[in-house]
Amino acid sequence: MLLSIKKLSLLLFFILSFSCFAYSENGYELWLRYHKVENSFLYKGYQEKCQRIVFPSNSDKLAAARKELITGLEGLINTTPKESTKIESNTIIIGTRKSSDIISKLLSSDEIDALNKEGYIIRTMNIVRKQVIVIAAKEDIGILYGIFHFLRLMQTNCSLEKLSIKEEPKLQYRVLNHWDNLNGTIERGYAGYSLWDWERLPRYIDNRIIDYARANASIGINGVVVNNVNADARSLLPEWLVRASGLANAFRPYGIRLFLTARFSAPQEIGGLSTSDPANLQVRQWWKDKVKEIYEIIPDFGGFLVKANSEGQPGPQDYGQTHAFGANMLAEALEPYGGVIFWRAFVYHNERNIDRVVNGYNEFKPLDGQFHKNVFVQPKNGAIDFQPREPFHPLFGGMPNTALAIEFQITQENLGHAGHLVYLGSLFEETLQSDTYAQGKNWTVSKVLQNYNKTHEMSGIAGVSNIGTDINWTGHLFGQANWHAFGRLAWNPDFTSQELAEEWIRMTFSNDKTILSPILTIMLMSRETAVDYMMPIGLNHIMNYNTHNGPEPWHDDPLWTAFDYHKVTKDSIGINRTTTGSNAVSQYYPPVSNVFNNIETCPETLLLWFHRVPWNYKMKSGETLWNEMVKHYYKGVEKVEKMQLIWDSLSQKIDNERFGQVKSLLQLQKDEAIWWRDACVLFFQRYSGMPIPSKYETPKHSLEYYQKIPFPYEWEKVDFP
Numbered sequence: 001m002l003l004s005i006k007k008l009s010l011l012l013f014f015i016l017s018f019s020c021f022a023y024s025e026n027g028y029e030l031w032l033r034y035h036k037v038e039n040s041f042l043y044k045g046y047q048e049k050c051q052r053i054v055f056p057s058n059s060d061k062l063a064a065a066r067k068e069l070i071t072g073l074e075g076l077i078n079t080t081p082k083e084s085t086k087i088e089s090n091t092i093i094i095g096t097r098k099s100s101d102i103i104s105k106l107l108s109s110d111e112i113d114a115l116n117k118e119g120y121i122i123r124t125m126n127i128v129r130k131q132v133i134v135i136a137a138k139e140d141i142g143i144l145y146g147i148f149h150f151l152r153l154m155q156t157n158c159s160l161e162k163l164s165i166k167e168e169p170k171l172q173y174r175v176l177n178h179w180d181n182l183n184g185t186i187e188r189g190y191a192g193y194s195l196w197d198w199e200r201l202p203r204y205i206d207n208r209i210i211d212y213a214r215a216n217a218s219i220g221i222n223g224v225v226v227n228n229v230n231a232d233a234r235s236l237l238p239e240w241l242v243r244a245s246g247l248a249n250a251f252r253p254y255g256i257r258l259f260l261t262a263r264f265s266a267p268q269e270i271g272g273l274s275t276s277d278p279a280n281l282q283v284r285q286w287w288k289d290k291v292k293e294i295y296e297i298i299p300d301f302g303g304f305l306v307k308a309n310s311e312g313q314p315g316p317q318d319y320g321q322t323h324a325f326g327a328n329m330l331a332e333a334l335e336p337y338g339g340v341i342f343w344r345a346f347v348y349h350n351e352r353n354i355d356r357v358v359n360g361y362n363e364f365k366p367l368d369g370q371f372h373k374n375v376f377v378q379p380k381n382g383a384i385d386f387q388p389r390e391p392f393h394p395l396f397g398g399m400p401n402t403a404l405a406i407e408f409q410i411t412q413e414n415l416g417h418a419g420h421l422v423y424l425g426s427l428f429e430e431t432l433q434s435d436t437y438a439q440g441k442n443w444t445v446s447k448v449l450q451n452y453n454k455t456h457e458m459s460g461i462a463g464v465s466n467i468g469t470d471i472n473w474t475g476h477l478f479g480q481a482n483w484h485a486f487g488r489l490a491w492n493p494d495f496t497s498q499e500l501a502e503e504w505i506r507m508t509f510s511n512d513k514t515i516l517s518p519i520l521t522i523m524l525m526s527r528e529t530a531v532d533y534m535m536p537i538g539l540n541h542i543m544n545y546n547t548h549n550g551p552e553p554w555h556d557d558p559l560w561t562a563f564d565y566h567k568v569t570k571d572s573i574g575i576n577r578t579t580t581g582s583n584a585v586s587q588y589y590p591p592v593s594n595v596f597n598n599i600e601t602c603p604e605t606l607l608l609w610f611h612r613v614p615w616n617y618k619m620k621s622g623e624t625l626w627n628e629m630v631k632h633y634y635k636g637v638e639k640v641e642k643m644q645l646i647w648d649s650l651s652q653k654i655d656n657e658r659f660g661q662v663k664s665l666l667q668l669q670k671d672e673a674i675w676w677r678d679a680c681v682l683f684f685q686r687y688s689g690m691p692i693p694s695k696y697e698t699p700k701h702s703l704e705y706y707q708k709i710p711f712p713y714e715w716e717k718v719d720f721p
């Protein structure tokens with residue numbers, strides 16, 4: 001009997017540890033993977049320094065911070081620190097001047113007051129020969145951020161000796177935009193369904209929501225728009241607001257405010273009014289009453305995100321009013337409560353033969369200075385629409401008198417969905433570090449955004465989320481790195497994509513160099529690889545018209561044609577946006593405008609975006625444009641193969657489950673890269689009439705074959721040759 005109990009418990013032990021392992025390595029834990037620190041030397045030092053805590057935590061935020069700290073220390077160094085109330089060696093002393101008497105004695109009010117409200121200090125101090133670590137902040141949320149930083153030091157194998165850290169976010173509004181519909185689907189979402197369980201809200205809060213909030217707080221995200229920019233007016237009805245309040249309550253301890261999208265025609269659709277004209281007094285009052293009602297239900301409501309007069313959405317122009325007039329009406333309603341508006345600048349005329357690239361700037365630039373103080377205008381990173389590569393949007397630098405918040409897309413709508421490994425940190429960095437020259441040299445997009453702290457007392461950034469109900473949150477495991485990079489760049493837009501990739505790998509996989517450096521190589525090459533096999537040399541918007549996945553440079557119907565984006569003919573390809581063409585270049589400041597305007601100086605990565613170029617044009621490599629284009633497409637596939645090889649070298653070094661997922665997706669990526677390459681090369685060849693150099697393998701299928709793939713549905717109906 002005794003033996004069988006022993007056997008039974010052994011069996012139980014194995015089952016439990018196996019299921020723990022399976023759980024922990026399916027990617028659910030993200031970068032908050034508090035597994036034991038691998039470096040035994042540091043491990044001991046960490047343990048020694050974290051023996052005790054003095055951490056009075058009498059608020060929701062402090063309680064969340066304490067819980068995180070304890071969970072982190074228990075996982076990372078197998079230590080549950082003892083509670084203490086006095087200064088002893090090897091103690092972490094945590095708090096604000098309000099929450100902790102010791103902190104208010106140790107740090108001067110001047111020093112703490114100089115921090116911004118989300119900032120913190122982490123410092124080693126010697127007090128009467130006792131060495132302690134202090135984590136101090138002005139407000140409770142700073143403590144939570146400080147704790148995440150402290151744990152990150154251990155996760156990334158940094159020393160805890162002589163700490164002297166002072167951190168504060170460079171941008172104030174760091175917001176995720178979820179394009180989630182009320183029915184649980186997600187527009188352009190590739191990782192399952194919406195996390196918001198509207199049916200059981202507000203009462204039931206799944207633990208996943210807490211983990212979501214933790215993950216966001218760990219990278220500094222402090223705002224979440226929970227619903228789609230293509231808005232449903234019903235989300236402003238009381239019953240939906242009450243549900244949303246459940247989320248807001250869950251987010252609050254993590255310093256995250258809830259925002260909603262506002263449908264401009266809501267006064268008619270749910271308010272029973274006969275118009276939504278922003279000049280109409282009843283309409284204005286309706287919004288005021290609505291906002292009042294929202295704040296009664298969600299006292300720290302963040303504000304509205306609005307897509308107006310864009311892709312068929314209602315807006316002030318329906319009534320002959322400007323974007324500024326419409327935005328200001330909502331801003332006035334929100335102002336008494338401290339709410340803000342994010343008013344999107346993603347507008348274009350869906351008319352043939354009008355250069356869409358110039359629309360946003362032309363519509364918004366004349367309105368500079370007309371928006372209320374609590375309005376952000378939110379352009380996308382580029383002037384078209386989240387393409388694999390775009391030059392930075394000319395509005396950055398062009399609206400010094402209006403607070404701009406940049407919108408990036410984290411979900412990979414045009415970058416292979418959740419099937420392709422594309423590290424977007426590189427794309428984000430490229431835009432943020434672009435020099436606008438708006439106020440002289442080094443006036444980067446990052447600086448433009450940060451400067452609104454001075455001119456408008458508010459600054460912001462938004463990212464269209466890639467998160468859903470998939471067990472690993474983002475579908476592709478490496479989608480997590482894009483969420484992480486976005487949040488960290490929102491905190492400090494001057495971080496490099498490389499340092500963030502490294503940080504993510506250390507926290508997600510390992511600090512072991514033999515794991516770190518191959519993964520880093522893959523990540524850093526991945527974005528350019530995707531550009532190569534999808535849309536090199538400044539090509540854009542040639543993806544499948546419906547799905548936005550896979551190639552369709554041939555799409556041509558009366559309403560929309562890819563030919564407007566590449567304008568391919570037998571002689572040339574690309575769009576003349578120089579001073580002799582649509583003159584989009586003039587929306588930039590010199591010398592950027594001149595650099596783009598001149599075919600000799602325009603970066604080749606953007607050549608076809610700004611120029612119409614003959615097929616036999618000599619590129620810098622000495623190759624013709626045609627050969628160069630073919631080279632990029634083939635190089636793209638070769639680079640995916642290289643990524644596969646590097647990944648394979650990690651077999652047995654990381655857990656099977658995550659290794660396997662990425663491995664099989666890399667195979668998918670390779671197949672789709674070939675699909676892109678062959679379809680595009682064959683299509684453009686119809687026009688160039690030039691051969692694919694003999695050193696390259698010939699495409700396996702005909703162009704007609706690719707043109708028949710209505711990916712991703714109806715495969716079986718296709719009669720493949």
Ligand code: BDP
Nearest residue numbers: 187188229230307346385386
């Ligand atoms: C496009 C997306 C569409 C969005 C739109 C937007 O395809 O689903 O609604 O952008 O940003 O890229 O409003």
